[in-house]
Amino acid sequence: MQRGTNLARLGGYNQAVILDANRRAHEGIARVELVELTGLSPQTISNVVRRLVDEGMVREDRKAASGPGKPRILLKLEVSSRFAVGIHLDPALMTLVMLNLCGQVVASARYEMPAVPEPDGTARAMAGRVRDLIASAGIPREQILGIGVAAPGPIDVARGIVVGPPLLHGWEAVELRGPLHELTGLPVLLDKDVTAAAVAELWASKRAAPENFAFIYLGTGLGAGVVLQGEVLRGASGNIGEIGHFPTQAHGTECFCGRGNCAGMALAFRTLIQEGIDAGLFPADQGAADLAGTTAAVARRCRLAREGHPVAEQICPRAAARLGEAVVHVANLLDVDRVIFGGPLWDGLADFALPKLRQEGQERFVARAIHEVEVAGPGLGHEVGAIGGACLVLDHALSPKASGLLLGSQA
Numbered sequence: 001m002q003r004g005t006n007l008a009r010l011g012g013y014n015q016a017v018i019l020d021a022n023r024r025a026h027e028g029i030a031r032v033e034l035v036e037l038t039g040l041s042p043q044t045i046s047n048v049v050r051r052l053v054d055e056g057m058v059r060e061d062r063k064a065a066s067g068p069g070k071p072r073i074l075l076k077l078e079v080s081s082r083f084a085v086g087i088h089l090d091p092a093l094m095t096l097v098m099l100n101l102c103g104q105v106v107a108s109a110r111y112e113m114p115a116v117p118e119p120d121g122t123a124r125a126m127a128g129r130v131r132d133l134i135a136s137a138g139i140p141r142e143q144i145l146g147i148g149v150a151a152p153g154p155i156d157v158a159r160g161i162v163v164g165p166p167l168l169h170g171w172e173a174v175e176l177r178g179p180l181h182e183l184t185g186l187p188v189l190l191d192k193d194v195t196a197a198a199v200a201e202l203w204a205s206k207r208a209a210p211e212n213f214a215f216i217y218l219g220t221g222l223g224a225g226v227v228l229q230g231e232v233l234r235g236a237s238g239n240i241g242e243i244g245h246f247p248t249q250a251h252g253t254e255c256f257c258g259r260g261n262c263a264g265m266a267l268a269f270r271t272l273i274q275e276g277i278d279a280g281l282f283p284a285d286q287g288a289a290d291l292a293g294t295t296a297a298v299a300r301r302c303r304l305a306r307e308g309h310p311v312a313e314q315i316c317p318r319a320a321a322r323l324g325e326a327v328v329h330v331a332n333l334l335d336v337d338r339v340i341f342g343g344p345l346w347d348g349l350a351d352f353a354l355p356k357l358r359q360e361g362q363e364r365f366v367a368r369a370i371h372e373v374e375v376a377g378p379g380l381g382h383e384v385g386a387i388g389g390a391c392l393v394l395d396h397a398l399s400p401k402a403s404g405l406l407l408g409s410q411a
């Protein structure tokens with residue numbers, strides 16, 4: 001729990017401290033408990049709470065007195081008083097969600113990205129989809145706190161620009177935050193997709209101890225989001241977690257960096273599909289363009305291996321081993337106690353890879369004598385990136401953590 005400050009100029013920060021305490025107290029919280037928890041003066045608490053009640057974000061709940069004395073007044077967060085929109089931009093898909101103040105999904109939508117991405121039209125398309133989502137949820141626009149965009153890296157957080165992900169052809173320095181703000185009139189935050197996914201898992205976590213985990217995202221690219229001591233780490237420029245070029249066993253598929261042993265390329269959809277074609281598991285015309293079809297093909301490959309298909313049994317462990325190598329380095333570098341996997345490729349690999357990754361973690365995690373490293377699938381499913389986008393907005397509005405203060409909303 002973050003402590004507050006009684007300096008009047010940090011009213012916004014104190015409000016975040018109080019909202020955060022309210023969010024965590026599911027049964028409601030009394031003013032006196034807020035004083036204890038936050039270290040703020042009763043007067044400061046009273047001022048901020050009055051403002052929050054006036055704005056409809058917090059309500060007072062009068063409990064019948066259980067003994068002599070005045071009835072106890074509990075403060076409860078009005079979870080449906082404000083909402084946040086999250087967008088996950090993947091080279092193949094655009095996923096949108098709307099969350100209430102508790103981080104629950106109240107509306108969602110999913111669209112295939114055009115086969116040839118048109119960067120200039122993307123902000124317009126996003127703005128249109130946001131309007132559709134708000135309209136379909138029937139929520140007044142003034143209750144929308146903002147939009148959080150989770151985009152593939154590298155990104156320029158300060159300028160709100162997607163710099164040019166190697167897998168999004170034709171994308172070079174695409175400005176997203178500014179145009180999306182102009183088109184929707186809403187504040188817009190931008191973060192890397194893997195970091196947003198880590199934010200989402202952190203929000204959803206019910207653990208009491210500070211979290212230490214890496215979120216490994218397997219989609220069109222490979223990346224890691226990092227949470228240490230309960231804080232989301234972003235690095236100097238918001239581009240933490242580029243693990244796609246970690247060296248792994250040579251597999252012969254040349255990466256765009258020029259080498260032939262990069263983990264990201266070893267686990268790319270098209271590499272896995274090509275291996276399946278070469279081994280005679282897939283027809284020669286098995287495409288890798290359609291995400292749903294590709295995920296299904298990778299899942300089929302893994303299922304055949306589990307059923308004892310001799311060829312599949314040979315090639316499937318390779319993908320798990322490549323992933324295991326990269327992940328052991330991440331766990332050892334960061335000393336995390338949990339590695340969470342997610343993303344569209346993970347859906348296909350999970351059943352096959354999870355036991356192998358757990359074994360790898362137990363054998364090669366250096367600090368295993370002190371603590372275990374838990375290896376798990378995502379708690380939030382395929383919408384985790386978009387949920388993370390919306391959580392950025394909630395974090396900014398509700399959470400007093402440093403990470404919420406770093407990313408300024410579009411002025």
Ligand SMILES: [Zn+2]
Pocket residue numbers: 244245255256257258259262
């Ligand atoms: Zn590379």
